[in-house]
Amino acid sequence: MRRVTLTQFLIEQQRAGRITADLRLLIEVVARAVKAISVNVSKGALAGVLGEAGTDNVQGEAQKKLDVIANEILLQANEWGGHLAAMASEEVETVHQIPFDYPKGGFLLLFDPLDGSSNIDVNVSVGTIFSVLRMPPGGAPATEESFMQPGREQAAAGYAIYGPSTQLVLTVGNGVHGFTLDREMGSFIYTHPFMTIPEETREYAINASNARFWEPPVQRYVEELQRGADGPRGVDFNMRWVASMVSDVHRVMTRGGIFMYPMDEKCRARGGKLRLMYEANPMAMLVEQAGGAASTGRERILDVLPTELHQRVPVILGSKAEVERVVEYHRAH
Numbered sequence: 001m002r003r004v005t006l007t008q009f010l011i012e013q014q015r016a017g018r019i020t021a022d023l024r025l026l027i028e029v030v031a032r033a034v035k036a037i038s039v040n041v042s043k044g045a046l047a048g049v050l051g052e053a054g055t056d057n058v059q060g061e062a063q064k065k066l067d068v069i070a071n072e073i074l075l076q077a078n079e080w081g082g083h084l085a086a087m088a089s090e091e092v093e094t095v096h097q098i099p100f101d102y103p104k105g106g107f108l109l110l111f112d113p114l115d116g117s118s119n120i121d122v123n124v125s126v127g128t129i130f131s132v133l134r135m136p137p138g139g140a141p142a143t144e145e146s147f148m149q150p151g152r153e154q155a156a157a158g159y160a161i162y163g164p165s166t167q168l169v170l171t172v173g174n175g176v177h178g179f180t181l182d183r184e185m186g187s188f189i190y191t192h193p194f195m196t197i198p199e200e201t202r203e204y205a206i207n208a209s210n211a212r213f214w215e216p217p218v219q220r221y222v223e224e225l226q227r228g229a230d231g232p233r234g235v236d237f238n239m240r241w242v243a244s245m246v247s248d249v250h251r252v253m254t255r256g257g258i259f260m261y262p263m264d265e266k267c268r269a270r271g272g273k274l275r276l277m278y279e280a281n282p283m284a285m286l287v288e289q290a291g292g293a294a295s296t297g298r299e300r301i302l303d304v305l306p307t308e309l310h311q312r313v314p315v316i317l318g319s320k321a322e323v324e325r326v327v328e329y330h331r332a333h
Contacts, residue, residue: 003189003190004189004190005187005188005189005190006027006028006031006168006179006187006188006189006190007028007187008190009177009179009190010024010027010028011024013172013174018172018173018174019155019156019172022083022105022106022107023083023107023132023155023156023172025081025083026078026081026083026084026105026107026109026132027132027156027158027170027172029077029078029081029083030074030077030078030109030111030130030158031168031188032077033073033074033077033078034128034160034166034168035166035181035186036073036077037069037070037073037074037113037114037128037160037162038160038162038166038181040066040069040070040073041066041114041120041126041162042162044120044123048065050064050065050066050120050121064114064117064118064120064121066114066117066120066126067091067113067114067117068091070113070114070128071089071091071092071113071114073113074087074089074111074113074128074130075087075089075096078109079098079099079102080099080102081105082102082103082104082105083105083106083107084098084104084105084107084108084109085098085104085105085106085107085108085135085141085142085146086098086108086109086135086142086146086147087108087109087110087111088108088109088110088111088144088147088277088278088309089110089111089112089113089278090111090112090113090275090278090279090310091113093309093310094144094309095142095143095144095146095147095309097141097142105135106134106135107132107133107134107135107155108132108133108134108135108142108146108147109130109131109132110130110131110132110133110147110277110278110282111128111129111130111131111278112128112129112130112275112278112279113128114126114127114128115127115128115129115159115244115245115246115279116242116243116244116245116246116247118243119242119243119244124242124244124247125161125162125163125242125244125246125247126161126162126244126246126247127159127160127161127162127244127245127246127247127250128159128160128162128246129158129159129245129246129278129279129282129283130157130158130159130282131151131154131156131157131277131278131281131282131285132154132155132156132157133147133149133153133154133155134153134155136149144308144309147277147306147309148305148306148307149306150302150303150304150305150306151276151280151281151282151284151285151301151302151303151304152302152303154281154282154285154302155172155173156170156171156172156173157170157171157281157282157283157285157286158170158171158282158286159246159249159250159282159283159286160246161246161247161250163247165180165181166180166181166183167179167180167181167191167192167250168180168181168188169192169195169250169253169286171285171286171289173289174289175193175194175195175289175290176194176195176196176253176286176289176290177190177192177193177194177195178190178191178192178193178195179191179192180192195253195254195290196290196291197252197253197256197287197290197291197292197318197319197320198255198256198319199256199291199319199320199321200256200319201255201256201257201258201318201319201322202235202236202237202238202257203237203238203239203240203251203252203255203256203257203258204222204225204237204238204239204240204257204258204259204260204322205239205240205241205242205248205251205252205257205258205259205260206218206222206239206241206259206260206261206262207241207243207261208222208239208241210264210266213264213265213266214262214264215262215263215264215297215330215333216333217297217326217329217330217332217333218260218262218264218297218326218329220329221325221326221329225237225239240257245259245261245274245279245283249283249286249287249317252287252292252317252318252319253286253287253290256318256319257318257319257322258316258317258318258319258322258323258326259315259316259317259318260315260316260317260326261273261274261314261315262297262314262315262316262326263296263297263314267312267314270312271311271312271313272296272312272313272314272315273312273314273315274312274313274314274315275310275311275312275313276301276304276306276311276312276313277306277309277310277311279315280294280301280304280313280315281301281302281304283315283317284300284301284302284315284317285302287317287318288302291320292317292318292319292320292323293317293318293319293320293323293324294315294316294317294323295316295317295323295326295327296313296314296315296316297314297316297326297327297330298314298330301313301315301317
């Protein structure tokens with residue numbers, strides 16, 4: 001059986017006119033950075049990379065050592081390639097400019113370098129999320145305003161999950177495609193073509209410890225699921241919650257289901273829990289490309305117009321029928 005590498009896959013996408021050469025090379029650079037992060041994550045305590053870094057990120061959250069390492073790997077890998085006008089990281093307050101002595105390109109890269117890092121020390125799967133936007137025309141230097149584009153304008157999006165195997169899940173607007181890292185070969189191999197979220201599901205993911213803070217539409221939906229076969233749904237549902245968005249969404253991508261971090265009273269003042277630009281938008285693009293839906297409960301995530309780099313939003317995504325049911329409950333309320 002012919003084994004197709006990520007590079008071969010991207011070249012085929014370029015030949016089909018779906019991506020440019022620069023976008024192909026940019027994704028390859030991100031993939032190389034993912035390999036380096038995977039090595040660091042897999043070594044864990046052997047490399048002394050576990051534990052707190054002793055610093056806080058822009059969100060005011062304590063950084064893990066691997067947060068800092070992953071962030072630096074992605075910044076350094078992508079600075080010199082000539083494909084980017086600028087970068088933005090969930091870990092950094094302002095736009096990261098390309099050094100003046102490096103060539104600049106026509107894309108903007110956003111990333112959450114290590115999603116779910118609170119799980120690192122207990123050896124649970126974590127991941128990297130990334131989003132690619134086109135630099136607005138005009139020739140002016142990149143600023144924060146350059147990034148203020150709705151998610152539907154993304155040129156590409158993806159995530160890596162560092163689990164028993166390292167997988168890269170990618171979309172360039174032509175379906176969702178999964179690649180598995182062959183550690184001996186050092187290559188990502190095309191293993192999951194045209195990933196599709198199953199329509200029927202009996203799984204949901206939500207942080208149940210926040211139940212007392214949820215809005216009535218979410219309380220109504222989850223109560224129906226918990227009543228199982230004796231309730232209005234007529235079937236039993238299972239709850240799964242890893243507290244790593246990449247892990248929870250990857251399960252939805254492969255087995256179906258719904259992932260929710262909805263608006264609640266704890267996060268209302270901030271607009272939500274998850275970051276629009278680094279988490280919600282790329283995951284929403286992937287989920288929609290896989291046949292699912294992604295909403296804030298009030299509107300389609302990919303239609304939200306950003307107003308700031310670290311904006312937060314509620315997130316409800318996964319199997320289309322389940323997401324539509326939650327959205328209808330919001331509408332009715």
